[in-house]
Amino acid sequence: MSTLNSVSNEQLAAIAKAFAHPARIHIIQLLLSKPSCIGGEITSEVGLAQSTVSEHLRILKAAEIVTGEIEHPRVCYSLNREKLLPLLDLLQQIASSQVSNDGACCAGT
Amino acid sequence: MSTLNSVSNEQLAAIAKAFAHPARIHIIQLLLSKPSCIGGEITSEVGLAQSTVSEHLRILKAAEIVTGEIEHPRVCYSLNREKLLPLLDLLQQIASSQVSNDGACCAGT
DNA sequence: TTCGTTTATCGTCGAATAACGATATTGGTG
DNA sequence: CACCAATATCGTTATTCGACGATAAACGAA
Numbered sequence: 001m002s003t004l005n006s007v008s009n010e011q012l013a014a015i016a017k018a019f020a021h022p023a024r025i026h027i028i029q030l031l032l033s034k035p036s037c038i039g040g041e042i043t044s045e046v047g048l049a050q051s052t053v054s055e056h057l058r059i060l061k062a063a064e065i066v067t068g069e070i071e072h073p074r075v076c077y078s079l080n081r082e083k084l085l086p087l088l089d090l091l092q093q094i095a096s097s098q099v100s101n102d103g104a105c106c107a108g109t
Numbered sequence: 110m111s112t113l114n115s116v117s118n119e120q121l122a123a124i125a126k127a128f129a130h131p132a133r134i135h136i137i138q139l140l141l142s143k144p145s146c147i148g149g150e151i152t153s154e155v156g157l158a159q160s161t162v163s164e165h166l167r168i169l170k171a172a173e174i175v176t177g178e179i180e181h182p183r184v185c186y187s188l189n190r191e192k193l194l195p196l197l198d199l200l201q202q203i204a205s206s207q208v209s210n211d212g213a214c215c216a217g218t
Numbered sequence: 219t220t221c222g223t224t225t226a227t228c229g230t231c232g233a234a235t236a237a238c239g240a241t242a243t244t245g246g247t248g
Numbered sequence: 249c250a251c252c253a254a255t256a257t258c259g260t261t262a263t264t265c266g267a268c269g270a271t272a273a274a275c276g277a278a
Contacts, residue, residue, distance in 0.1 A: 019125035022118040
């Protein structure tokens with residue numbers, strides 16, 4: 001039940017895809033550790049070119065995992081916690097699923 | 110704490126990558142719904158060519174999200190629940206994180 | 219208006235991905 | 249041994265990804 005219902009496999013895969021790169025994991029953890037959001041210090045932190053980081057941020061924004069709020073000349077990024085709930089639910093469902101038959105494979109006929 | 114410690118961003122990204130395709134999500138849900146494991150009925154279920162499904166299964170096995178046990182001429186696949194715990198932890202950490210400043214962006218100096 | 223700072227976009231390149239059909243492999247059955 | 253069924257692998261093709269430098273865009277400040 002919960003959030004998983006009515007979420008397509010495509011949507012689940014899209015959420016997972018946003019997490020499917022070390023640099024994006026890095027960015028997400030950065031946004032998690034800082035209570036406030038960050039501007040271009042993300043770039044210096046992840047150690048990639050500015051354009052590359054911008055692209056990763058674009059992907060994260062497209063997946064709606066992070067949001068960007070324009071401030072001065074900078075942009076403040078924040079995590080969108082709700083967006084990842086469907087994937088969280090799926091993982092929880094798997095993690096809590098019990099193996100009904102230990103050892104026996106394919107419900108031996 | 111918990112499982113997240115000592116897991117690199119690369120490993121987290123690799124787990125996410127295994128989930129980053131609709132067909133693989135489909136396969137995982139299939140293995141979740143069936144208590145026992147499945148053979149080639151995965152192929153007919155996902156509606157792609159046998160070789161394509163085999164490739165997705167290879168990716169899932171490489172990521173250690175599923176395991177394959179050879180039986181007859183068939184192979185029995187099962188979910189490896191433990192493998193995804195690091196990603197589950199990260200998602201839980203994000204989901205449970207509170208936004209300390211509402212509205213205010215970038216900890217206004 | 220001009221300047222400087224920050225971020226986004228563009229163009230390019232090599233590498234990886236996804237999909238397929240065809241073929242190889244494996245191992246029990248007749 | 250020859251056969252059959254189930255998987256895996258190979259070769260190919262089109263698409264996407266990741267990274268970079270260069271450049272554009274936005275906008276407050278001087």
